[in-house]
Amino acid sequence: MSDSQHDRPMNCDSPESLAAWLKDRGRAHGLSLVGVTTATSPTGFARLEHWLDAGYAGEMGWIERRRDAYRNAGGVLPGVRSLIVGAVNYRSEDPEPAGTTGGRVARYAWGQGDYHNWLKDRLRQLANDLHEARPGSRSRVVVDTAPLLERDFARLAGLGWFGKNTMLINKWQGSFLLLGAILTDADLAPDQPHETAHCGTCTRCLDACPTAAFPEPGVLDANKCLAYWNIETKGPIPEEIASRMGEWVFGCDICQDVCPWNRKSPRSTLPEVQPSPDLNPLDLAAFLEMSPEEFDSRFAGTPIERPGYEGMRRNAEIVMRQRET
Numbered sequence: 001m002s003d004s005q006h007d008r009p010m011n012c013d014s015p016e017s018l019a020a021w022l023k024d025r026g027r028a029h030g031l032s033l034v035g036v037t038t039a040t041s042p043t044g045f046a047r048l049e050h051w052l053d054a055g056y057a058g059e060m061g062w063i064e065r066r067r068d069a070y071r072n073a074g075g076v077l078p079g080v081r082s083l084i085v086g087a088v089n090y091r092s093e094d095p096e097p098a099g100t101t102g103g104r105v106a107r108y109a110w111g112q113g114d115y116h117n118w119l120k121d122r123l124r125q126l127a128n129d130l131h132e133a134r135p136g137s138r139s140r141v142v143v144d145t146a147p148l149l150e151r152d153f154a155r156l157a158g159l160g161w162f163g164k165n166t167m168l169i170n171k172w173q174g175s176f177l178l179l180g181a182i183l184t185d186a187d188l189a190p191d192q193p194h195e196t197a198h199c200g201t202c203t204r205c206l207d208a209c210p211t212a213a214f215p216e217p218g219v220l221d222a223n224k225c226l227a228y229w230n231i232e233t234k235g236p237i238p239e240e241i242a243s244r245m246g247e248w249v250f251g252c253d254i255c256q257d258v259c260p261w262n263r264k265s266p267r268s269t270l271p272e273v274q275p276s277p278d279l280n281p282l283d284l285a286a287f288l289e290m291s292p293e294e295f296d297s298r299f300a301g302t303p304i305e306r307p308g309y310e311g312m313r314r315n316a317e318i319v320m321r322q323r324e325t
C-alpha cells in the first residue's frame with residue numbers, strides 16, 4: 001500500500017498518468033531508474049540464440065533448457081501487457097587495495113544478503129501500488145528468477161544501452177546496476193526505447209579483460225570469463241584461466257571498473273548495497289581457516305553461497321598461489 005494519503009493515486013485513469021505515477025513511486029521505493037515498456041517479443045532474443053548456438057554459455061545449461069521461454073514474456077505471466085523495469089545503482093565505496101592477503105569480491109556481492117531478495121521486496125512494494133491503482137490487475141515480480149531478458153526490456157524501457165562490455169549503461173547512473181521487472185496485465189504508457197549507444201571509439205573494457213573474453217564488442221564468451229569460472233563452476237579451473245585470476249576470488253569487475261561511464265556515476269546510499277567490511281577485500285588467510293559451518297553461518301543467503309565452500313576455497317587457493325609465484 002502507499003505510505004500516505006498524499007501518495008495515493010489521484011489521477012491514474014489513463015495509461016500515461018498511471019505509468020508516470022508508478023515511476024514516481026518506484027523512485028520512492030529506492031529504485032534508481034524506472035521505465036515502462038510493452039510486452040513485445042524482446043529484440044534481443046535473436047542475439048540470445050546466436051550466443052547459445054556459439055557455445056558462449058559454457059556449462060550454464062539452464063539457459064539452454066529455457067531457451068524458448070525467453071522468446072515471449074507471456075510465458076512468465078500469461079496475458080502480460082506491460083513491464084515496469086527497475087534498476088538499482090550499487091556503486092557504493094571504492095574497492096580497497098587487496099594487499100598481500102586479500103582477495104577481491106565483485107561489488108554486487110558486497111552488500112547485505114542476496115540482492116534477488118531485497119530487490120524483489122522493493123519491486124513488490126511497487127506492485128502493491130499498481131494493484132491499489134488497478135484493483136484486479138495481475139502482476140509478477142522477476143529478479144533473475146524467470147526466463148526473462150531483463151536487460152533487453154530495460155533497454156526497451158529507455159533505461160540505457162548495451163556497452164561493448166555487454167552491460168546495460170545509463171548515462172547518469174553508469175553500469176553498476178541491478179535489474180528487476182514487474183510484469184502486469186495492466187496497460188501502461190511505454191517509454192521510448194534507448195536506441196542510441198554511447199561507447200564511441202572507446203575499447204577500454206575489451207582491452208582490459210585479462211582473458212580476452214569478448215570475441216567481438218558486445219559479445220561475451222562465458223567460457224573465458226573469470227566471473228563464470230569462479231562463481232558458476234564447481235570443478236577445477238583450467239590453468240589458462242586460473243593464471244589470470246589475479247586478485248579476483250569471487251566474480252570480476254574489471255570491464256566495468258575501467259568504463260568511463262562509471263567514473264562519475266553517483267554513490268548509492270541504499271543500505272542494502274553498503275559494503276560489509278569483510279568483503280572489500282576478503283581476507284584470504286582468515287577465509288581459508290573457516291570450517292564449512294563457519295562458512296554457512298557467514299555466507300548463507302548471500303551471493304558467495306553460489307560457488308559454495310569448496311568453490312570459494314578453490315578460488316582462494318588459486319589467488320594465494322599466484323601471489324607466491
Ligand code: SF4
Binds near residue numbers: 211214251256
Ligand atoms: S568480468 Fe572480467 S573476465 Fe569477465 S569479461 Fe569482464 S573483464 Fe573479462
Ligand code: SF4
Binds near residue numbers: 260
Ligand atoms: S569501457 Fe568504453 S567501450 Fe567499454 S562499455 Fe565502457 S564506454 Fe563502452
